[in-house]
Amino acid sequence: xxxxxxxxxxxxxxxxxxxxxxxxxxxxxxxxxxxxxxxxxxxxxxxxxxxxxxxxxxxxxxxxxxx
Numbered sequence: 001x002x003x004x005x006x007x008x009x010x011x012x013x014x015x016x017x018x019x020x021x022x023x024x025x026x027x028x029x030x031x032x033x034x035x036x037x038x039x040x041x042x043x044x045x046x047x048x049x050x051x052x053x054x055x056x057x058x059x060x061x062x063x064x065x066x067x
Contacts, residue, residue, distance in 0.1 A: 001044070001045055001046070001047045001052075002042070002043070002044050003042070003043050003045070003052045003055070004040055004041070004042045004043075005040065005041045005042075005043070005052070005055070005056065005059075005066050006039055006040060006066065006067045007019065007039055007040070007041050007059060007064050007065070007066055008039060008064065008065040008066075008067065009063065009064045009065055010034075010036050010039060010064065011036075012036075013036070015036070015064075016034050016036050018062060019034055019041060019059065019062075019064065020032055020034055022058050022059060022062055023041065023043060023055060023058065023059075025058075026045075026049075026050050026054060026055060026058060027049045027050065028045045028046040028047075028048065028049025028050030029043060029044075029045050029050065030044040030045055030046060031043070031044040032044075041059075043055060
């Protein structure tokens with residue numbers, strides 16, 4: 001499954017790194033591409049292990065806003 005999320009509050013490369021690490025900790029994530037300029041996170045994942053709501057919850061727990 002592929003999902004694109006709009007993530008606010010990514011202001012620098014440190015934030016991008018935090019987001020990438022948080023997403024990759026979830027079982028089932030196959031790939032993750034982040035565009036700080038667009039404020040987008042594109043995730044490819046296995047629906048058997050993970051759903052997009054879990055990814056959103058993970059990012060919001062870190063203080064990022066997902067729309």
